[in-house]
Amino acid sequence: MKKITIATRGSRLALWQANHIKSLLEGQYHGLEVDLLKIKTTGDKILDVPLAKVGGKGLFVKEIEEALLDGRADLAVHSMKDVPTELPEGLIVGVIPEREDNTDSLLSVHYGSLAELPQGATVGTSSLRRGAQVKALRPDLEVRDLRGNVDTRLRKLVEGEYDAIVMATAGMKRLELEAPKSSLLAPPEFLPAVAQGALGIEYKADGPMAEMLAFLNHEPSKIQVQAERGFLTGLEGGCQVPIAAYAEHDGQTVHLTGYLSDTDGSNPIRMEAEGPVADAFEIGLGLARKVIEAGGDEILERVYGEL
Structure with missing residues (x-):
């Protein structure tokens, strides 16, 4: 490919992130032309309502994913904490570059x-x-x-x-x-959002992007993100719920801390789990089940009832 297009939000931070990936791609593939397609998402348009009250998932990615599906863009660079746990059919977040500070x-x-x-x-x-x-x-x-x-x-x-x-x-x-x-x-007193500080690169699962982008993937960061997103998936949560997760690993064992509370910080549930890195996502799912059994289901019911 001689030319590819990156879909991105238009904020200063989103453009920094997209340009960061653009420069890495141009450095890896001599002569490659990389364009940016700036897209205004629902989350960018609704600024007078708290995010938790807007409702729905994917407030900052939906319109960008539409550009991937209709061919206007070849890949998208997201703040991974904004990406819903369920992706549109045909799309994949297959590459996680090295994670920045998650505090x-x-x-x-x-x-x-x-x-x-x-x-x-x-x-x-x-x-x-x-x-x-x-x-x-x-x-x-x-x-x-x-x-x-x-x-x-x-x-x-x-x-x-x-x-x-x-x-x-x-x-x-x-x-x-x-x-x-x-x-x-910072941890252990203050836990980050799921995948905070990590970028995610999304593209069509059946296209040529996976092989082209593979050099950008940072496996230690990807394992952390998988464990944390497993926890979020198990709780079926989004920005409407006070959910936090923090994963660490030594290359063999993942240690995951998960957190859920009411919106005022009351009734916090904080639990931990660990296991082999190959099972990172499943460890997150399992920890979510433990949190739900410990009263997390009642918290989720209360939080959604407040909205």
């Missing part, structure tokens, strides 16, 4: 950590998972919805709309951004 960051103008925030301070986040874990650690804080791209969120922080905000560390690193003060919210 979250607390960003502020005046306060250097969660502990330093004053009583009743406002914390902005679009994620129920982040909000629930913040509330569990500091029940006195007011968690408020925060939408928009990375730059918009940082601007709202600097303009004083929030005392602090929580965002993925990976996005800050990739765009080389920083806030006046920041601190990591």
Whole structure:
């Protein structure tokens, strides 16, 4: 192939990610022309409603997947945490490049950590998972919805709309951004979203892309993502539910920690499982079953009932 097209969202971070893969492809295949097709997704269009209340899965990928299926694009680069566990027939996320930092960051103008925030301070986040874990650690804080791209969120922080905000560390690193003060919210105290910090490359299962893209795959990262997505699949969860998962492995054994709670951080269920890396996805599914049996089904029922 002399020319391929990458479908991507149009945000600054999404374009960084797509251009990162573009440069790796052009470096690997001399003379290859790589174009970007920018697509506005449902999640990009609806900015005045909390993500959890928009409903549905695939808010940031559906229109991009349509471009893959109708041939306008050859591959798509996603933030893997945005990708639903069920893909349209004929498509596959077969390549996971090396994962970036999977932690979250607390960003502020005046306060250097969660502990330093004053009583009743406002914390902005679009994620129920982040909000629930913040509330569990500091029940006195007011968690408020925060939408928009990375730059918009940082601007709202600097303009004083929030005392602090929580965002993925990976996005800050990739765009080389920083806030006046920041601190990591990291395992074991604060668990990341499923596949946070990982990119996923999606393409047609029966096309030529699998072989062409194989050099980009990072197997250690892929194993982590498989275990974490197994947990998410087992809970049938999406952005409407406070679900977190954190997988580690030594090349032979996967250790997975899973988390589920009510939206206010109450009734947390945190459980662990481990097994061989070849069974990473099944280990995630099994851990989800254990969480459901421990009361997770009641939490899911309550959370969906609130929406």
